[in-house]
Amino acid sequence: MVGLLDWELQDGDRILFFEAGGDPTAPWVDKELIVLGPQAVAAGGPVTLTVVGDDLGKANSAADAPRFDLDPATDVELPADFEPVEGATVHVNGATYVTDAQGQVTIAVVPVGIHAVWAEKAYDENWQYISGPGGLTLIGEFADVSADHPHYGAIHAIAGAGIVEGYKTDAGDVTPSFGPADNLFRAQFAKMISLALSLEIVAGADTPFTDLGERETGNPYPHDFVAAAFSRGIVKGLTTNTFGTYDKVTRAQVVTMVVRAAQMITPAALSEAPETFSATWGTFSTDHQDNARIAEYNGLLTGLDLQGTAADPWEPMTRAETAQVIANLLELLK
Numbered sequence: 001m002v003g004l005l006d007w008e009l010q011d012g013d014r015i016l017f018f019e020a021g022g023d024p025t026a027p028w029v030d031k032e033l034i035v036l037g038p039q040a041v042a043a044g045g046p047v048t049l050t051v052v053g054d055d056l057g058k059a060n061s062a063a064d065a066p067r068f069d070l071d072p073a074t075d076v077e078l079p080a081d082f083e084p085v086e087g088a089t090v091h092v093n094g095a096t097y098v099t100d101a102q103g104q105v106t107i108a109v110v111p112v113g114i115h116a117v118w119a120e121k122a123y124d125e126n127w128q129y130i131s132g133p134g135g136l137t138l139i140g141e142f143a144d145v146s147a148d149h150p151h152y153g154a155i156h157a158i159a160g161a162g163i164v165e166g167y168k169t170d171a172g173d174v175t176p177s178f179g180p181a182d183n184l185f186r187a188q189f190a191k192m193i194s195l196a197l198s199l200e201i202v203a204g205a206d207t208p209f210t211d212l213g214e215r216e217t218g219n220p221y222p223h224d225f226v227a228a229a230f231s232r233g234i235v236k237g238l239t240t241n242t243f244g245t246y247d248k249v250t251r252a253q254v255v256t257m258v259v260r261a262a263q264m265i266t267p268a269a270l271s272e273a274p275e276t277f278s279a280t281w282g283t284f285s286t287d288h289q290d291n292a293r294i295a296e297y298n299g300l301l302t303g304l305d306l307q308g309t310a311a312d313p314w315e316p317m318t319r320a321e322t323a324q325v326i327a328n329l330l331e332l333l334k
Contacts, residue, residue, distance in 0.1 A: 008067075014133065026123045030056040033088055033119040034134030040147065043112035043140030043166075044174040049090060051103045051119045052082035053127070054134065088121040088129070092138070093160070110140040112176055113160025114153075142166050142178040149180060151303065151320040154327035163195045163326065164319075180320035187212070187222035187245045189254060189322065190229045193261055196326050199228040209243040234261045248316035252288040255313070258300055258329050259291040269332050273297035280306040281313050288313065300328045 009015075031053035041047045058077040059065040065072040084103025089096050093115045097105035118135035141147075145155050155178055158164055166176030184192075194201065201220050205227035212223050222245055229235040234257050238244040262270050272294070273279070279293040280301075292313060295301050303324045304310040310321055317325075 026128050027126060029127055030130055031085070031127045032056055032130045032132040032134050033085060033121060034082065035090065035117050035119050035136040037117070037136055037138065039137065040139040040141050041110050042175040043110055043142060044176060045110060046106055046108050047110050047138070048104055048106045049092075049117065049136065049138075051085045051088045051090060051099045051105075053085045053129070054079075054082050056130065085119075085121060085129070088119045090117065090119045092117050110138070111160075112140045112142060112156070112166055113158075113162075114139050114156045115160055141175075143169075143173070143175040144177045145180055145320075149320070150305075151180065151324045154303065154324040155180065155320060157327050158192075158196065158323050158330075161196070161330070163192055164323070178319065180318060180323075182319050183248045183316035184319055184322055185246045186235070186243060186249045186253070187226060189249045189257065190235050191221055191225040192322065192326060193234055193257060194225045194228045196330060197232075197234075197261060197265060199232060201225065201228050205231070207243070208241055209237055209245075211242045211245050213245065229257075232261075232264050234264060249322075250314055251310060251317040251321070252285060252292065252313040254317045254322055254325060255295045255301070256288050256291040258325055259295050262298075262300070262329060262332060266333050270294055270298050281311075284313055295325075298332060300325060300332065302328055 034052050034054055035049055036052060037047060037049035054060070055077050058075050059068055059070050060077065060079060062072040062076050065076050070076070084099070084101075086099055086101050086103060088099045088103070090099060090105050092107060093111050097107065099105050099119075115138045116135060117138050118131055120131045121129040123129060139156050142155065142159070145152055149155070159166065159178075164178070166178045169177050201224050203220065203224060205224050207223070207227045207230050209226065212226060215223055226235065226243060226245075238247070259270070277293070277297050279289070279296050281289065281292050283289055296306070304321055
């Protein structure tokens with residue numbers, strides 16, 4: 001052990017530590033990499049991010065300096081004084097970029113969805129660089145889903161996970177739209193749930209359904225997505241041989257399929273609702289009411305206005321509502 005320091009933590013303090021090792025020539029002066037930029041931009045457009053370094057040997061305010069036995073006159077570095085870091089690697093949605101002399105990178109096309117952005121850099125002759133909690137959460141927004149939309153977070157979360165992509169309303173559009181108030185076909189839901197659960201998509205997989213239409217070469221929709229969800233017992237047909245491919249999927253159907261999905265992936269994730277629990281939709285269907293009760297009790301319907309816009313379980317579920325339920329499912333299965 002090189003040394004031991006003892007400080008009394010206060011509300012709002014955070015601790016960042018790392019394990020020293022590797023090349024013994026690495027310096028013992030540390031900078032935390034911080035990514036600066038907007039929290040939300042229009043998906044499909046550009047954004048410029050800046051990486052700066054916080055000297056961890058200095059306090060970030062004059063008031064904190066005495067707590068750490070530092071000199072307020074020389075050992076304080078305010079956030080506005082953090083210097084740009086050249087040559088840092090910035091990670092965005094699986095892609096990487098390297099900062100220029102101003103510590104900046106420009107992403108030409110921001111993917112739709114919520115993306116964790118963080119930076120790293122190997123040590124140089126002056127600094128050991130720490131990839132601490134100084135990252136950024138960047139949201140590439142759909143054109144038609146504003147920040148005040150009740151399902152804004154869920155929609156962009158599943159988009160960031162690659163479950164939905166949106167669409168362009170006109171050929172010249174840059175920013176994709178989501179269509180939050182649109183309804184879903186049963187085949188579209190089968191695709192969404194298959195992608196959400198990372199089910200194996202087998203090209204050419206068979207189903208008993210005769211109403212899926214002609215296969216398009218190289219296109220897994222709808223056949224292979226329906227087959228993936230059907231083979232795991234998540235979706236069923238309307239009859240033995242019909243799936244209802246382009247029928248609008250109802251709230252009741254979505255809820256039942258999501259409960260089946262949770263039971264298939266992680267059976268222990270769902271708790272049985274006690275007899276005292278009163279489900280909002282009540283008694284409405286021998287096929288779906290028990291699943292709706294389980295779903296509501298376990299938080300799968302959190303965020304839906306079950307006594308208002310989503311009060312009727314037999315109405316088609318909107319794309320926004322479906323995004324919320326799938327986001328809830330993914331949270332439950334973590």
